[in-house]
Amino acid sequence: MxxxxxxxxxxxxxxxxxxxxxxxxxxxxxxxxxxxxxxxxxxxxxxxxxxxxxxxxxxxxxxxxxxxxxxxxxxxxxxxxxxxxxxxxxxxxxxxxxxxxxxxxxxxxxxxxxxxxxxxxxxxxxxxxxxxxxxxxxxxxxxxxxxxxxxxxxxxxxxxxxLGAFLGDGEAMGRGHTNPVMIRASAGQEGAAEGRVWLHEPRVVVTNPVGDDPEKERARLHDAVDTLRDSVDQMLAHAHGGDKDHQQVLEAYRMFAHSRGWMRRMEEDIARGLSAEAAVEKEQSAARARLEQVPDPYLRDRLHDLDDLSNRLLRILTGQGQDTGAEMPENPVLVARNIGPAELLDYGRKLKGVVLEEGSVGSHAAIVARALAIPLVVHADRITTEALNGDPILVDGDQGIVHLRPDETVAGAFREKIAMQAEAQQRYSSLRNLPAEAKCGSRISLLMNAGLMADLPSLVNSGADGVGLFRTELQFLVRTRVPRRSELAAIYARVMDAAQGRPVIFRTLDIGSDKVLPYMKPQDEPNPAMGWRAIRVGLDKPGVLRMQLQALIRAAAGRPLSVMFPFIANAAEYTAARKALECALAHETALGRATPTAVEVGAMLETPSLAFAPNSFFEAADFISIGGNDLKQFFFAADRENERVRRRYDTLDVSYLALIEQIIDRCARAGTRLSFCGEDAGRPIDALTLAALGIRILSMRPASIGPVKHLIRRVNLKDLRAVIDAARGDGAQTVRPAVTAWLARQ
The missing domain is CATH 3.30.450.40 (GAF domain)
Structure with missing residues (x-):
């Protein structure tokens, strides 16, 4: 041939x-x-x-x-x-x-x-x-x-x-992205929203893959690459003298942008008959295929640099992208492959919902979405491929389902669900100033979780008794450098001011696992959830822990301070962390600075090992908060980011409740205050069961306080405890069916 x-x-x-x-x-x-x-x-x-x-x-x-x-x-x-x-x-x-x-x-x-x-x-x-x-x-x-x-x-x-060239009976092209699509994913933040798609990074659609004039296409490519190189050089000039990691990323961009091999391959593609855009995308696809086979994580990370450059070049060639004047719709639902917390905060409360192709239920983007009370769905496979800017979209954060371009029957049913939720929230708002007191007289303190200043208005609106968990890592995650001590002190002081005398428990820096600081070298760990994270990082990096503790002390000057250390696995870690706080207090006193009027030091119980710590630990801790999300995943050995197993085990499983009861009993004998913090605290049936077992403080997202309070006020916890004990006595694996059936009769 x-x-x-x-x-x-x-x-x-x-x-x-x-x-x-x-x-x-x-x-x-x-x-x-x-x-x-x-x-x-x-x-x-x-x-x-x-x-x-x-x-x-x-x-x-x-x-x-x-x-x-x-x-x-x-x-x-x-x-x-x-x-x-x-x-x-x-x-x-x-x-x-x-x-x-x-x-x-x-x-x-x-x-x-x-x-x-x-x-x-x-x-x-x-x-x-x-x-x-x-x-x-x-x-x-x-x-x-x-x-x-x-x-x-x-x-x-x-x-x-x-472009839909192989679909049905349509015209030659352009008929793609018209049919309804339902995507089953993972629920990241509860709630329902209807809106229009706003792509965080719009997918560039190449409508002219074939080039008739190679010289013209080659000239277009050269002009676009020159523009790209100029923009990278300008970014480097602006970054000069700034963050070194950021400069290193830009240097890598510059290296790729000036790669002769990359340019030569694209020119060869054009000579074969492709347009400039198609040549860029062909080489991008080929590079992805090569690098995805590479075992070295550093080299795989370079894929993102090349992707970003290729996407920038495609936007220059096609004129597509958000910088071309496209306007965000009035009711935007953000759709992205993934997104960082700072970028999500930039959008703020204008978003109706967020749908991510990647992400995780515990990621910092998910935490920001919860803080902004925005329904979030993660692991939505192919959503960035299927969606176009302006497409109608329904987000079901309760079930983890996305309806893209829904038909009217689905949309109508969904609107009814939104209306019912709005009606329920209105009903809950009437309970705002009433206590969460059961019919038996037991009173439960309902606290809210927070991490941003944007959360604090919910203290009043939700009727929360205080902040049971303030996540301090978000102030680190949304910056490109380590925040200064003075910056942190000012933020913590504003949080205390906004609380208006209500208690606020500050959890020290909980990074690692799925929360990696942008300026911190990622740890290539096989199982990061059980790796170098939270208090382990704090004790190994005493300078960072000391700086944060000093910021908290200075913020609380003249006011009480509650500090909680995360992911304590044994008594020695708590002792070391508490000693670090005592040293910071002594240092501030020696400098003549005002110190808190009272200091409470607690621990998050997130590992089963701590439930079996010596009595001296329970006596030394001023308070203990059960971190339900982590404790549950470690108790059942079920990764909460793994959809195959995370819903397999029930919070109301009798073996898990037995562990919770043991913790309740040990705290009661030591006279140590106990709370339960996590997603399960905000689920009404689960919260009610925990209260019936003896937990009197629950900390949850603000939107859950109304539903939980509503249910607590309807029941007698002593009667519910009898139902739970009877179910366990009958050999039930979980008490959920018995509790649900009992509630239906009330």
Whole structure:
């Protein structure tokens, strides 16, 4: 077979573009494409396999294989040579397919007579869409030029798939992103919201993947790269003398922007017939595929640098992006792959909801969303691919469900849910100034969790008795450098002022696990939730802990101060942390500074080990707060970020309640105040059960205080305790059914 020339590549792409532009049904268009490619490459077979779901490829069109195999033949990821291409995102080129590792014979296709096989991934910026295959009877390997040509064709197919070229009965292009989509994800913050999509980083859509004039496209690329390099140089100039880590990131950007290899490859793509935009995206996809196979975490991180540069270059070439004048809708729902706390705070309360493709239920972005009372859904697979700016969207933060472009029936039912929630909140507001007192006379103190100044108005609005947990790490997370002691002291003082005499418990810096400071070198730990985090970091970095404790002391001058140390696993850690606070107090006194009128020092009980600490620990602690989120995951060995297991175990499981009762009993005998803090404290049935067991202080998000108070005021806790004891006596694994049934009778 003669070697293909550059003009032939461009000729094939133009024929492909014309085929894609012809109005016809999606299946007919796929059939035409396979015929065109087979004819152009002088091969007997061309087949297109597309992903049916995340793990399954389906033969969707073929020229040369048996027609009856279309939409019948399916392969799992990694199965056969096609599945191998899909998994590795790398071409497979062989002259003897049956002898290749992983070959799978599929008799229904009739492919046994074809020896040669070339498969390339159909992908778009790391998103795997399918596999494009050509085969021939002649036992030979395809040339390097043919492999490259097929990759270019696959790139165009990926772009056209993004534009909806293979959907239904529509026009040639532009019919994608019109159908309703429901995505099941994870609930990050409760609540429901209806609005319009606002993409944090709008996806650049390449509408002209084929370039007719290579010289013109090359000139466009050079102009855009010059603009990109100028912008990076300006960023570096502004960062000069500032944060070193930030400068290092920009230096990496500059290195990539001036890479001759990157530029040369894009120019070669243009010579083959791609437009400047398609050339940029092709190299971005190829780099992603290469780097995702690299085990070195540092090199994998460089993927983000290259992604960012490629996206900037694409925005320059296409004029797409938020800096082109697009206006945020009135009721925006933020959609992003991920987002940092500072960026989320920049949007503020104008957002109706947040949907993230990545993220986690315990991330700092989730904490900010809770502070702003914004419904949040995380792990929403492919949302940034499916959504466009302005799309109607419904966010169900209770169930972790997103409805994109919903039909009117779904939207109507959702609006009814929002109306019912608003009506319930109105009912709860009437209880604001009433105590959380059960019919038996037991009074429960309901405190709120906070972490931002934006939280503090909820103290009055929710009817909270105080702040049971103020997360101090958010002031560190939203900055690009370590905050100064004076800055922290001013923030903590404002928090105390806003509390207007109500108690505020400050938890010292809880970083590590899923909360990594932007200016702190990430620790490559296999299990960060059980790694170097919270008080472990504080004790290993005494200067940081001392600085924060001094800021708290100075903020509380003339007022009482409550400090709580997180993730205490044994008594020795609490003793060391308390000694650090006592030293800081002595230092401030020696300097003649005003000190707090009283100091309470507590510990968060988040590991089962601390429940078995010596009596001396329970006697030494001024108060203890059960950190339910972590304690539950460690008790059941169930990662709360893992959707397969995090809902598997119930808070009202009798074995877990037995541990809680042991803690209650030990605190009661030591005369130590006990509270329960976490998501479960804000779930009415769970909160009620904890109160019936003897916990008299619950700390939760502000929006949960009304529902919890409403339920507590309806019941007799002594009667509920009898129900719980009876269920345990009957051998129940969880008391939830018994508690729920009893409540239904009240």
């Amino acid at each position: 003669p070697e293909r020339t550059e003009s032939e590549s461009r000729k094939l792409l133009r024929r492909l573009r014309d085929t894609l532009a012809t109005p016809c049904k999606g299946q007919e268009r796929l059939d035409r494409i396979t015929h065109l490619i087979a004819d152009s490459m002088r091969s007997q077979v061309c087949s297109i396999y597309l992903f049916r779901d995340a793990d399954t490829l389906e033969l969707c069109a073929t020229e040369g294989l048996k027609a009856e195999a279309v939409h019948k033949t399916r392969l799992r990821m990694g199965e056969g040579l096609v599945g191998r291409v899909a998994r590795s995102a790398q071409p497979v080129n062989t002259g003897n397919a049956p002898a290749e590792r992983g070959f799978r014979f599929m008799p229904e296709t009739g492919e046994e007579i074809y020896s040669s096989f070339l498969g390339v991934p159909i992908q778009r910026v790391g998103e795997k869409l399918g596999v494009l295959v050509v085969q021939s009877r002649e036992a030979r390997q395809f040339s390097e030029d043919e492999v490259y040509g097929l990759e270019v064709v696959a790139m165009v197919l990926a772009e056209m798939a993004e």
